[in-house]
Amino acid sequence: MSTKSQVLTLLMKQAPAFISGEEMAQQLSLSRTAIWKAINELKKEGHLISSSRNKGYRYDNSDVLSAEGIRLSLDSETPKLSIVVLNASESTMKDAKLAAINGEPANTLIVADIQEAPKGRFGRPFFSKAGSGIYMSMLLRPNQNFEEMAQYTVIMAVAIARAMDDLTQVQTEIKWVNDIYINGKKVCGILSEAMSDVESGQISNVIIGMGINFSLKQNEFPEDLREKATSLFPETEPTITRNQLIGAIWNQFYRILTQLPEQAFLEEYRQKSFVLGKTVSFTQAGVGYEGIATAINDHGELVVKLQDKTEKVLSSGEISLSSINPTL
Template sequence: MSTKSQVLTLLMKQAPNFISGEEMAQQLSLSRTAIWKAINELKKEGHIISSSRNKGYCYGKSDVLSAEGIRLALKSATPSLSITVLNSSESTMKDAKLAAINGEPDNTLIVADIQEAPIGRFGRPFFSKAGSGIYMSMLLRPNQNFEEMAQYTVIMAVAVTRAMNKLIKVSTEIKWVNDIYINGKKVCGILSEAMSDVESGQISNVIIGMGINFSLKQEEFPKELRKKATSLFPKEEPTITRNELIAEIWNQFYAILNQLPEQHFLEEYRQKSFVLGKTVSFTQTGVEYEGIAVSINDHGELVVQLHDKTEKILSSGEISLSSINPTT
């Protein structure tokens, strides 16, 4: 751990109390000069650190993304994460894929303050702004069969809604497959991809990525998105930090994994779905269909009853809902 990381972790642990430079130097076995240099570097990065000649230093709550801030908010039941925080990324999904190729370990998390070329499902771009969103991807190495892949996307959606509901007390809904909505507007998109081992026929790597509109003001969205998208704090100042939300999302995600094979999360997913009971239009293998979304099965697939009473099973990788309308 670098000197700056050690100093930041200690300041965060001590907050909101002051800690003297001498005590910090003793605890970390560093010189007072090293402490002073690290604190100045942290201030330049945007961390709010107040100082008093008599009391020392105090860390103020600031929304600067940091591996240290995320780790401090992780629960003991959550596995140790290998966390990389980037100022900017073309795409954290691409970063995670490269990490997989380079042999990075299970539970590798990559977080960026902004994505220069963010991509959602089916290669669709989405809006990104520095300091106002959460853009992250997790590398998992599950060694499971392809039939179990769908569970990861469903679990992730439930984990995100649980974290948002717990920390911000918002009412969230899920648009199948994994878009999170608040008050009829999209606040989060989730994307999952698998990499397989040809010889074993198993999934060697799973990458789960997401983009969350955190504190983007409603008027800052492009005009074409203002009626479709929102953020967790579209008007008011955030009551939590991005680090806290990131950590809670993964706390909830691993809590569900630790409870498997129990599948209570599936019922929670169904209850939060605003697609069920609605008329949906979609395209599958080049053919357009319309029907009523009647259920979500145990694989996370959407079951749609067409007008001729036949059913179509829709998996996340092959279709996209083009419209959702109330049934008449």
């Protein structure tokens, strides 16, 4: 761990209290000069650190993404994560794929302050702004069969919804299969991709990515998105940091994984779904359909009853809902 990382971690642990430079130097076995240099570097990166001649240094609430801040928000039961924080990324999904190819370990998390070419499912672009969102991807090595792949997106959706509800007292909803909504507007999109082992036929790597609108003000969205998208804090100042939300999301995600094969998370997913009972339109294999979404099965697939009373079972990779309307 670098000197700067050690100093930042200690300041964050001590917050909101002051800690003297002398005590920091003793705890970290560093010189006072090294402490001073590290603090100046952290300030240049945007961290808010108060100083007092009599009291020392205090870390003030700063919404600067950092591996140290994320780690301090992780539960002891959550696996140790290898965390990479970037100022900018073309795509954290691409970064995670490269990490997989390069043999990086499981549970490698890549987080970016801004994503310069963000894309969701089917290559759709979405809006990104520095300092106002969370753009991250996780590399997993599950060694599971492909039919289990869909559940990762469902688990991730439940984990994000739980974390947002717990930390911000909002009421999230889920649009099947991969979008989180607040007050009828999209706040988060999730994307899962698998890499397979040809010989075993199993998934060798899973990459789960997401883009979360954190503190983007409503009037900052492009005009064509203002009625469709929102953020966790669209009008007020954030009451939590992005690091805290990131930690809470992965705490929930790994908590659900440890409870498998129990299906309790699926019931949560169903209860939060605003698609069930609605008339939905979709295209499958180039053919348009309309019907009532009647269920989400144990594989996370959507069951739709068509007008001719037959059923279509929709997997996440096959279709995109084009419209959702109340059933009359």
